Amino acid sequence: MGAAVTNPKDRSTQMKRLFGNVDRAELEKRLPSPAPDKSRASSGGMSGAVKSMQISFSAIEEENERLRAEIRSASAVVELDPDLIVPSFVRDRMDLEGDPQFPLFVEGIRSEGQKLPILVRPVPEKPDAFQVAYGHRRLRACQILGIRVRAIVMPLTDEELILAQGIENAERANLSFIEQALFAVELKNRGYGRETIAKALGRGEEKGLAYISILTATAGALPEELVRKIGPAPTVGRPKWEKLKSFFKDQKLPATANSAVNGLVASEKWQSLSSDERFAAVLRLLTGRAETDDAQVGHVAQVELGDGLSVMTRRTPKVTQISIPHDPVPGLSAWLIERLPQLLEEFKRSEQETKV
Secondary structure, three states, X not given: OOOOOOOHHHHHHHHHHHHOOOOHHHHXXXXXXXXXXXXXXXXXXXXXXXXXXXXXXXXXXXXXXXXXHHHHOOOOEEEEOHHHEEOOOOOOXXXXXXXXXXXXXXXXXXXXXXXXXXXXXXXXXXXXXXXXXXXXXXXXXXXXXXXOEEEEEOOOOHHHHHHHHHHHHHHHXXXXXXXXXXXXXXXXXXXXXXHHHHHHOOOOOOHHHHHHHHHHHHHHHOOHHHHHXXXXXXXXXXXXXXXXXXXXXXXXXXXXXXXXXXXXXXXXXXXXXXXXXXXXXXXXXXXXXXXXXXXXXXXXXXXXXXOOEEEEEEEOOOOEEEEOOOOOOOOHHHHHHHHHHHHHHXXXXXXXXXXX
């Protein structure tokens, strides 16, 4: 400890240097009123001026110590260098810069300042580093603007950190479906249960558990690399993502479809599309290929006729093929072929009667 500072002006300067970044209004909400100093009752022999000065110094020292205690307990709002802060070990947002609303968010902080602090925890192995629990958008905006970020520093376990993220998710409720799905499946892969994941997504209600299963099933069925290339797709909901999922088996596409998707992703057009448009382009491509494949291969069905006889049909937009096995009813094929002209006439009469 250095020498005591007795000059009031020097003491004031020191206090500002030590605690200039502390939001006093926030602290005053949390700090108890100082206990009365009983030692002052025995100072009756001192002059009023001396007594006043000592009381003033004592009050400053008390506030000094209380502020230090607040900082040690990590509940004060402080300002930090944003370059010393790393993201959460599990991210909920995919692409801040790709969000069309993000530039407006940055401008809001530029003009009005950062109104709400972010929540961070110290990084044990790096004394001067911190990790975000929530507030990634505010942190990124401050990085872009080159300003210090207001933060509350708290010691958090991994589970406490992801639950803290749930607070913000519950308030915002604007993570896209696929962002929630990727977040949920990453937590699942780290060994967290559905209850914890639901809370981390701000879905603590009982029905939230079923929703977590839907999220993890969807994200688990899709290749993450492709999903991240598509992006958050903010207007695309669960039904369309589940439709896209139906084209994949074990996170893989058939070779020809996979080649077509890779070509789309690598194209110049892809770079100019929004996240929603990228999703639509991939779904349109796979749906079109599926319809083309159905047209080429045709719809195959088995028709049971009884007495052990079944025939196979393959129908395409241009032709229907019927396969009749010879063994169960020998001669049936020849008999049908011979009767085709008569069957055609019966069909025409039936069509005419229907039109009348």
